[in-house]
Amino acid sequence: MENFGNNTDLGGPAGHRLEQAVIRCQDLEFSYEPGGFSLSVPQLEISRGKKVALTGPSGCGKTTLIHLFAGILKSGSGILEVDGLELANYSDRDLKDFRILRLGLIFQQFELLQYLNCFQNILLPFRLNPVLELEESHRNSALELLEKVGLKDKVKRYPKALSQGERQRVAVCRALITKPSLLLCDEPTANLDPDNRDRILKILFDYCDKEKSSMIVVTHDHEILDRFDQILDIREILPKTTPVP
Numbered sequence: 001m002e003n004f005g006n007n008t009d010l011g012g013p014a015g016h017r018l019e020q021a022v023i024r025c026q027d028l029e030f031s032y033e034p035g036g037f038s039l040s041v042p043q044l045e046i047s048r049g050k051k052v053a054l055t056g057p058s059g060c061g062k063t064t065l066i067h068l069f070a071g072i073l074k075s076g077s078g079i080l081e082v083d084g085l086e087l088a089n090y091s092d093r094d095l096k097d098f099r100i101l102r103l104g105l106i107f108q109q110f111e112l113l114q115y116l117n118c119f120q121n122i123l124l125p126f127r128l129n130p131v132l133e134l135e136e137s138h139r140n141s142a143l144e145l146l147e148k149v150g151l152k153d154k155v156k157r158y159p160k161a162l163s164q165g166e167r168q169r170v171a172v173c174r175a176l177i178t179k180p181s182l183l184l185c186d187e188p189t190a191n192l193d194p195d196n197r198d199r200i201l202k203i204l205f206d207y208c209d210k211e212k213s214s215m216i217v218v219t220h221d222h223e224i225l226d227r228f229d230q231i232l233d234i235r236e237i238l239p240k241t242t243p244v245p
């Protein structure tokens with residue numbers, strides 16, 4: 001088993017990142033509870049370095065799928081490889097490290113900690129995993145990111161004193177601070193006006209180009225779809241999805 005605890009190489013092309021696919025699913029099955037919403041992915045491969053939009057109607061399982069990719073939810077059976085690792089082989093502890101070291105997550109509800117200010121929220125991954133040593137360069141990067149998203153003057157603000165769109169922008173900064181190899185973003189522009197939406201998308205796309213990272217973005221915004229390398233409609237990849245009545 002890979003020792004995540006000693007893996008501080010977040011951006012470089014480590015051996016496991018030479019895999020062609022960043023996501024590979026085979027006969028993946030998941031359900032929240034017996035008789036509840038269930039999801040089945042017979043076969044899915046997403047190539048490394050691609051920027052993918054994940055679309056589909058509300059309640060179809062987009063967030064569920066993203067949470068499976070992040071190892072937050074565990075599949076019942078089948079194969080799920082993310083960034084070259086078969087998630088079923090790892091403990092909860094390893095999966096937590098995997099998320100911090102390899103993934104950039106932007107959640108639908110942002111998941112900012114209320115008792116941390118913007119700056120501290122962005123640097124949270126360094127508190128969660130002490131192996132990630134917090135250096136001056138990270139503090140500078142956090143400030144640069146806040147400036148890029150237009151929140152330079154709100155560095156010390158707490159989430160409760162921010163608008164939804166501002167919280168979302170802080171969540172974007174936090175997702176990028178560890179230089180992840182895969183970004184999983186759940187509607188990262190849902191609360192933003194067109195100018196801020198474009199600004200955030202540019203930051204995410206530029207990041208992926210620069211770091212050769214992959215990105216999967218859940219979105220309902222049809223205006224932005226043509227910017228992605230690939231559009232995946234969840235109805236095409238989950239043929240056996242069972243909606244709850």
Ligand SMILES: Nc1ncnc2c1ncn2[C@@H]1O[C@H](COP(=O)(O)OP(=O)(O)OP(=O)(O)O)[C@@H](O)[C@H]1O
Nearest residue numbers: 032036037057058059060061062063064065243244
């Ligand atoms: N924790 C849970 N326990 C049981 N069922 C759940 C849970 N979370 C979500 N569901 C159900 O799973 C289904 C898929 O939800 P999910 O949030 O993945 O859909 P979505 O496509 O992301 O929707 P939206 O576009 O509205 O965000 C829904 O029917 C939802 O009610």
